Amino acid sequence: MNSTSYLSILIIVIKATIEPLRMKGIVFNQLQEFVEIHHGVMAWDQAILSCDLPSEGVYVSTKSYQDSELLTLVGYFSDALKTPAADITRAFGDFVFDRLLTFAADEAKNAKSLRDFLLMVEDIIHVEVSKLYHDANLPSFGYENNEESLVMIYRSPRKLCYFSEGLIYGAARHFNETVVVSQSQCMHDGADSCHLVIEFK
């Protein structure tokens, strides 16, 4: 790696530290759809009215919005529905999987099993997403591939491990497989990464 590459990496790191994390509008569009299906248009409208959002609830899929808007919305629904935020995030992840799958490379879409698919996330899917949204802030995954289970080691300043859990459930549904996802350690408990343990049934 030459000095220019190091420099550009340094700039990205500095930018990430100073600038708030941003999320693509498509996530908010999906959340809106999710809320409207399960709780109606009024529930969504109420949420937008209640939360003080810089975007005023106007989301364009290709634009970026601050992460905090999503957290605010999730927090609001958690209060309104009296449901833990983790459960909402997980359910949303499950819901959004099919929509996100369209971005995945053909190779990932044609994966033989859930395990194969999950193993492709880091190297194939994220690369494809980066091509589409070059400014997307993607998490990184490490793997521990065991016979009975697969451990995905999640690292992201967003700490959206529950969202990842939901995505894994969504993927399992897509592949007609049954899994149980749990976390042996979590960044929300002070760990440096979340270990998502996927047990195949």
Place this chain on the structure above:
Amino acid sequence: MSSEHQQELEAYRRVLERERRARKLAEEQLEDYSREIYQSNALLAEQTIQTQAKQQHLAFLISVAEDNWRSESVADLINVYLQKSCTFLTAPVAVYFQIEVDLSLSRLQIAKPTDLFDQPCRVADKKFINATLEHMDLAKIRSDFLSRDRGALFSSMEYMPEAKAELAAQIYLLPVFHSKGKELNKLSCMCFYYEQLDDVDLMKLETIEASHSIFSVAIERKKAESALKKKVNELLESNTHLQQIQQQLIESEKLASLGQLSAGIAHEINNPVGFVLSNLSTMAEYVEDVTKVLTPLYDESLGVTDRISQWRALSKEYEMDFLLDDTNKILVSSVQGLERVKDIVSDLGSFARMDSDDLVTVDVNKVIHKALNILKNELKYNHIVELDLEDDLKILGNDGQLQQVFINFFINAKHAMPDGGHLWISSKKVRERVVVSIKDEGHGIAPEEVKEIFTPFFTTKPPGQGTGLGLSISYSILQRHHAKISVDSVVDQGTEFKLSFIPSD
């Protein structure tokens, strides 16, 4: 409408409003995108044009470099370059000239583009060019451009002391090179004439700038090349001359050795001639005696018995038996003596003949014998010649020249043994060569002198005995025979020369 419905309607309106704003934003973004795409397309198109131009420039540079190698002469090189560059520039004409030390113009060359329309162009006319060059201040041009590496664009009027509007043209002048050294004030340059400023393509002129250093290097190389050619021709000429001189030297050395040998050869001829003469006078006396003895046989006055008895008495008196026997001997020895004279004269003839130096098949042993024949008188008193010659040794050679070589080696051997000694001469086939060895038991050659012996004018003999050319000429003759020479010499013991020839078959 119930308030619930009212609320729902309000919610939908707000949702719709947000959707509209989102769509508007999306449309704006789309517009931004299309603008970006348009701009990058425009940029791409521009870059494509630039790339094409660069390609053109590159193609020009490459073709110039190629032509530089192909051109036959300097004038040809200049002409091709002028033509290529004004075609490339789409300039109407390109001119090359040299401003000499005395401000005169030389080497004027004019070229027009190869593929340009045949429209008559004012500035491309030869008369026009000559007129501008005549009216422009060449001294000023020279001093302005002498120290410059780059060209410059100017109006012809700028350099005219008396402005002539009819001679106005835009000229791009490029100094090709200035002569260094004593002709410091000489400037070669190349000009492109343009009708007007708008016709000038500055970017393409940059390419010409870039190419002109290749061009000036090519000219210098070409000049050096023709100078080299001239030198080579001179060398070839002097080489031919040298060969002729060498041939003459061989002949004169031959004559010189003939001169030195002439006394001996004369003696060698005189000897048999002398004894043949004395033989003949003896024979005259014998004939007289025999006539006397035979006289009674023809006397008609005597009877047959008397004739015979008188003849018998006279035969006894004049020792007729001895006379007849000796006559026989005298005749045989005379014939032998004359044969020797004949041989010497014929060998001398083949030695002295100024024949061509073609190599033909010769019998090396015969040549050795002929050489020894001429030297017979030189070697017969104190020297013993030992011959060991293998039969039938044919080599490619020149009879007369080889004789000269052998005579030279044999004489040298004799001079090395002033008090006499053995001279061993052998010839034999060794592998693919015919080797002649000439060995003496003379004073030998000092090791430090061995490398000098084939050098012209090197001699250890006292003045008058040798020209110092003998061995050097022998060496050059042997080289023409593609023969190898080796010397093996020990001081006070003797010297052996080995000559190895190519067999003729």
